[in-house]
Amino acid sequence: MFINKNVLKAVGIGLGMCVGQALFAQQKQLADYVNPFVGASTNMHLAGNPAGLGKTFPGAAVPFGMVQVSPNTITGGDNGPGYSYEHKTIEGFALTQMSGVGWYGDLGNFLVMPTTGSLQTSAGKEGKHDGYRSYYDKKSEKASAGYYSVMLTDHQIKAELTAAPHSGIMRFTFPQGSDSRIQIDLARRVGGTSVMQYVKVVDDHTIQGWMKCTPEGGGWGNGDGQAFYTVYFYAQLNKPIKDYGVWSASIPEGQTRKLQDIESDKYQDIIAHAAILPGTKEKLGKHLGFYADFDTKANEQVVLKAGISYNSIEGAKNNLESEIKDFDFDKVHLQARALWNKALAKIQVTGGSTEEKYNFYTALYHTMIDPRTFQDVDGKYPGGDLKAHTADHFTKRTIFSGWDVFRSQMPLQTLINPGLVNDLINSQVTLATENGRQYFDRWELLNAYSGCMIGNPSISVIADAYKKGIRGYDIDKAYQYSINTQNKFGNGDRGFSTGGSSVSGTLEYAYFDWCIAQIAKSIGKTDDAAKYAEKAKAYKNVFDPDKNWFRPKKDNGEWMAWPAEGRLEQNYGTVESNPYQQGWFVPQDIPGLATLLGGNDKAIADLTAFFEKAPANLLWNNYYNHANEPVHHVPFLFNRLGAPWLTQKWTRIICNRAYHNKVEGLVGNEDVGQMSAWYVLAASGIAQVCPGDMQYEITSPVFSKVKINLDPKYAKGKAFTVVAKNNSPANIYIQSATLNGRPYHQCHLDYAAISSGATLELVMGPKPNKAWRK
Numbered sequence: 001m002f003i004n005k006n007v008l009k010a011v012g013i014g015l016g017m018c019v020g021q022a023l024f025a026q027q028k029q030l031a032d033y034v035n036p037f038v039g040a041s042t043n044m045h046l047a048g049n050p051a052g053l054g055k056t057f058p059g060a061a062v063p064f065g066m067v068q069v070s071p072n073t074i075t076g077g078d079n080g081p082g083y084s085y086e087h088k089t090i091e092g093f094a095l096t097q098m099s100g101v102g103w104y105g106d107l108g109n110f111l112v113m114p115t116t117g118s119l120q121t122s123a124g125k126e127g128k129h130d131g132y133r134s135y136y137d138k139k140s141e142k143a144s145a146g147y148y149s150v151m152l153t154d155h156q157i158k159a160e161l162t163a164a165p166h167s168g169i170m171r172f173t174f175p176q177g178s179d180s181r182i183q184i185d186l187a188r189r190v191g192g193t194s195v196m197q198y199v200k201v202v203d204d205h206t207i208q209g210w211m212k213c214t215p216e217g218g219g220w221g222n223g224d225g226q227a228f229y230t231v232y233f234y235a236q237l238n239k240p241i242k243d244y245g246v247w248s249a250s251i252p253e254g255q256t257r258k259l260q261d262i263e264s265d266k267y268q269d270i271i272a273h274a275a276i277l278p279g280t281k282e283k284l285g286k287h288l289g290f291y292a293d294f295d296t297k298a299n300e301q302v303v304l305k306a307g308i309s310y311n312s313i314e315g316a317k318n319n320l321e322s323e324i325k326d327f328d329f330d331k332v333h334l335q336a337r338a339l340w341n342k343a344l345a346k347i348q349v350t351g352g353s354t355e356e357k358y359n360f361y362t363a364l365y366h367t368m369i370d371p372r373t374f375q376d377v378d379g380k381y382p383g384g385d386l387k388a389h390t391a392d393h394f395t396k397r398t399i400f401s402g403w404d405v406f407r408s409q410m411p412l413q414t415l416i417n418p419g420l421v422n423d424l425i426n427s428q429v430t431l432a433t434e435n436g437r438q439y440f441d442r443w444e445l446l447n448a449y450s451g452c453m454i455g456n457p458s459i460s461v462i463a464d465a466y467k468k469g470i471r472g473y474d475i476d477k478a479y480q481y482s483i484n485t486q487n488k489f490g491n492g493d494r495g496f497s498t499g500g501s502s503v504s505g506t507l508e509y510a511y512f513d514w515c516i517a518q519i520a521k522s523i524g525k526t527d528d529a530a531k532y533a534e535k536a537k538a539y540k541n542v543f544d545p546d547k548n549w550f551r552p553k554k555d556n557g558e559w560m561a562w563p564a565e566g567r568l569e570q571n572y573g574t575v576e577s578n579p580y581q582q583g584w585f586v587p588q589d590i591p592g593l594a595t596l597l598g599g600n601d602k603a604i605a606d607l608t609a610f611f612e613k614a615p616a617n618l619l620w621n622n623y624y625n626h627a628n629e630p631v632h633h634v635p636f637l638f639n640r641l642g643a644p645w646l647t648q649k650w651t652r653i654i655c656n657r658a659y660h661n662k663v664e665g666l667v668g669n670e671d672v673g674q675m676s677a678w679y680v681l682a683a684s685g686i687a688q689v690c691p692g693d694m695q696y697e698i699t700s701p702v703f704s705k706v707k708i709n710l711d712p713k714y715a716k717g718k719a720f721t722v723v724a725k726n727n728s729p730a731n732i733y734i735q736s737a738t739l740n741g742r743p744y745h746q747c748h749l750d751y752a753a754i755s756s757g758a759t760l761e762l763v764m765g766p767k768p769n770k771a772w773r774k
Contacts, residue, residue: 042055053667125268155174201281217257372398379391506542617657710757717756
């Protein structure tokens with residue numbers, strides 16, 4: 001099999017490993033352990049919380065690619081991926097999707113639907129048999145790494161999808177008929193609508209155009225996320241385009257177009273009665289679609305391929321022609337699968353159950369969706385100044401779910417894809433330079449400073465990367481922008497945050513001050529290092545000794561009234577949490593936190609209750625709430641407090657209870673790789689409590705052997721290996737350890753040992769060995 005080196009480069013995968021080892025063995029390949037349906041539900045009822053479950057998409061993608069070719073079942077509501085497994089109809093197959101997000105979502109552009117019969121210009125609504133959406137045979141639905149297929153029962157059309165880095169290809173198997181059709185909704189957008197579209201018929205096989213998406217059309221945060229982008233497309237059919245046309249809905253002047261507007265019956269009626277314009281070769285409008293009608297023989301395959309770009313139509317054309325030169329669907333599918341086998345081989349596991357292997361490689365797969373490439377094959381990308389730029393020494397990337405991914409996703413990538421982290425920092429620095437703001441956003445989407453969530457997570461990513469030797473960016477700018485960011489959003493001169501996020505803000509900004517201190521120390525700015533190390537103690541300013549816990553403050557420094565629920569009160573000075581959950585976030589000074597709580601023993605007792613009171617299914621709750629990010633570091637605090645056997649116990653329990661090989665397999669939103677990255681690290685037996693601190697906590701691995709292949713550009717060793725002897729569901733406690741064959745008595749490990757290619761060998765048993773620690 002031929003693997004295009006340019007394709008590998010585009011998605012950030014090097015050629016260092018032997019392809020033959022992982023890709024072409026006759027036994028089961030790593031991609032076979034990926035189940036894209038895991039987490040593919042937005043069902044709020046099953047989640048027990050409005051946040052829903054995983055919110056992943058089941059469609060086809062390649063590692064960190066620009067394109068995700070996926071089925072869409074719903075446009076409206078808080079349905080970030082555009083798909084939910086329990087829905088009974090499909091409205092089409094789009095070229096772009098987001099993974100694991102709420103807040104209405106975005107993308108879902110260039111919605112393609114194969115149909116028969118009379119032309120419908122509106123998708124209609126889920127649960128109703130109207131519009132161009134179709135019921136589908138759930139049993140026929142299949143998804144694997146780089147592939148998706150389903151049977152549309154309204155039309156008896158089989159749909160198959162696969163992807164390349166900047167392009168996608170769809171294969172539709174039609175029944176015999178004289179009224180077969182491919183139709184493309186150019187206005188469609190998850191969480192809203194694109195506000196302007198353009199389409200042109202280039203020749204008898206090709207169309208091109210663009211879709212402009214702005215906050216006026218809803219989308220990310222229903223417009224509050226400030227998403228502003230244009231998707232350019234260049235698409236071709238293997239069947240001649242002869243009988244074609246455009247539909248155009250007449251959107252009244254002054255019509256508002258946020259999600260609630262376009263979901264209204266009035267607006268949907270306008271779409272359903274759009275003007276149909278046969279033979280129109282070129283059209284600009286506010287709500288357009290394109291269709292091509294044709295006769296089909298029984299089981300005739302109609303193939304559509306399309307390239308996209310965020311720069312230009314020419315960029316989209318170049319992307320498609322560089323990656324998919326013909327209409328060979330199977331070849332593209334095999335190449336996508338090869339890319340996934342290559343990427344997944346970064347970590348190789350031995351032992352564990354089949355279920356656990358599915359959990360692991362599906363999780364690893366989900367950590368490799370974003371940050372996606374944002375540049376064309378020629379290196380051009382749209383800058384923060386709305387001008388075209390060319391990336392030369394890095395790959396421009398986008399979608400930085402910062403508040404989520406600084407905790408586990410980015411620390412994981414520093415081990416398995418350090419070049420990707422280097423790309424991300426370059427992308428953040430260049431964006432802050434191009435748009436003139438000179439500070440970092442906390443949740444970037446396609447150049448938009450969305451302002452989503454709190455904190456300054458880019459600073460954490462930079463601090464952790466720089467200390468690990470990932471330094472291929474302008475550190476002077478990165479450092480200055482970090483200071484600018486913290487000055488703009490941090491705790492300020494008074495040393496605490498106020499308002500609705502007083503506790504969350506104060507604690508998280510204190511950590512990011514500590515991160516600045518780490519960068520400053522590394523680059524020789526000793527005065528700054530001392531200054532920000534002192535500011536990092538600000539967490540103490542919202543600790544109330546009378547309540548023996550963290551408590552929000554008013555603007556004047558007075559305590560807010562203590563609620564009846566006390567520290568269990570949701571959103572009491574906290575964001576998506578309560579003070580009990582958020583209060584454990586002092587990763588930069590755990591000894592200081594323990595002192596506030598009355599010492600290690602009291603902290604351990606309180607932490608133990610925190611876990612024991614959580615429900616067995618670990619769905620959304622007031623205690624250890626694995627469904628959301630603020631507590632993801634907490635299981636590893638037992639290591640720091642002197643009770644590592646409890647870290648071993650609880651990480652194994654979480655791995656067992658919160659991750660499953662099924663649609664409802666994630667207890668909370670995937671959040672662009674964070675939920676899955678936690679599992680990958682914990683199941684491997686290591687994790688960072690505090691990114692920027694080179695200490696990794698050792699815990700109980702799920703597998704008997706985990707081999708993490710290292711990048712020779714960034715690490716001295718070839719692989720870091722964890723071996724767990726006598727490991728089993730019963731033997732979850734570490735009895736003893738060796739590091740490179742020598743006795744090892746610490747429950748933590750320095751990054752230097754990992755990057756040197758060390759082997760950590762653990763002997764497991766059924767009961768804690770409390771003597772194994774220093």
